[in-house]
Amino acid sequence: EPEVTQTPSHQVTQMGQEVILRCVPISNHLYFYWYRQILGQKVEFLVSFYNNEISEKSEIFDDQFSVERPDGSNFTLKIRSTKLEDSAMYFCASSELGQGPYEQYFGPGTRLTVT
Amino acid sequence: GNSVTQMEGPVTLSEEAFLTINCTYTATGYPSLFWYVQYPGEGLQLLLKATKADDKGSNKGFEATYRKETTSFHLEKGSVQVSDSAVYFCALSGATGGFKTIFGAGTRLFVKA
Numbered sequence: 001e002p003e004v005t006q007t008p009s010h011q012v013t014q015m016g017q018e019v020i021l022r023c024v025p026i027s028n029h030l031y032f033y034w035y036r037q038i039l040g041q042k043v044e045f046l047v048s049f050y051n052n053e054i055s056e057k058s059e060i061f062d063d064q065f066s067v068e069r070p071d072g073s074n075f076t077l078k079i080r081s082t083k084l085e086d087s088a089m090y091f092c093a094s095s096e097l098g099q100g101p102y103e104q105y106f107g108p109g110t111r112l113t114v115t
Numbered sequence: 116g117n118s119v120t121q122m123e124g125p126v127t128l129s130e131e132a133f134l135t136i137n138c139t140y141t142a143t144g145y146p147s148l149f150w151y152v153q154y155p156g157e158g159l160q161l162l163l164k165a166t167k168a169d170d171k172g173s174n175k176g177f178e179a180t181y182r183k184e185t186t187s188f189h190l191e192k193g194s195v196q197v198s199d200s201a202v203y204f205c206a207l208s209g210a211t212g213g214f215k216t217i218f219g220a221g222t223r224l225f226v227k228a
Contacts, residue, residue, distance in 0.1 A: 091159060103164060
């Protein structure tokens with residue numbers, strides 16, 4: 001069964017450094033998303049991406065964040081200057097436009113630790 | 116705005132007990148409803164879904180019915196196992212205003228042997 005993959009599984013970085021989290025969505029999917037989950041808290045929406053542009057973003061997704069689909073398979077989340085409070089699990093998801101009502105398939109997550 | 120509220124945990128049950136985790140939602144339009152499960156140290160797995168009113172989603176002995184009149188989507192299982200210990204998230208997507216998935220806070224379930 002097709003699945004969403006994410007790399008790395010765990011990233012440790014120092015405060016102020018840039019990080020790029022990578023995702024490979026399911027190949028025929030057209031909508032892509034990033035969510036985050038701070039330890040012990042709920043899963044929060046960050047951004048959705050369609051047709052090479054952001055379609056929706058949350059208040060969390062400020063100027064420090066950016067997303068990109070650099071080629072036909074990868075979808076990345078960049079944090080320009082990490083803060084301690086960016087430590088969280090980041091989930092990528094994708095959905096096929098028109099398939100079932102809006103079911104999103106989630107990747108296994110990248111645990112980001114900012115020290 | 117659109118939101119999901121689910122019962123606070125943790126919920127602790129003995130093996131073979133009956134499980135109910137309550138979930139209610141607020142949404143405009145006609146959202147789809149989901150239950151996701153997160154096992155310790157792992158990502159999110161879709162457990163079941165329902166796409167319209169009165170639909171029943173089911174998987175692995177878990178069930179939930181989309182109740183529009185009470186805006187609820189309670190998760191039930193007749194006989195839990197130790198392996199069901201996890202965090203369960205109720206969620207909705209497809210409400211008016213976008214495709215994002217909105218999650219409840221999660222309910223941690225502990226099942227004792």
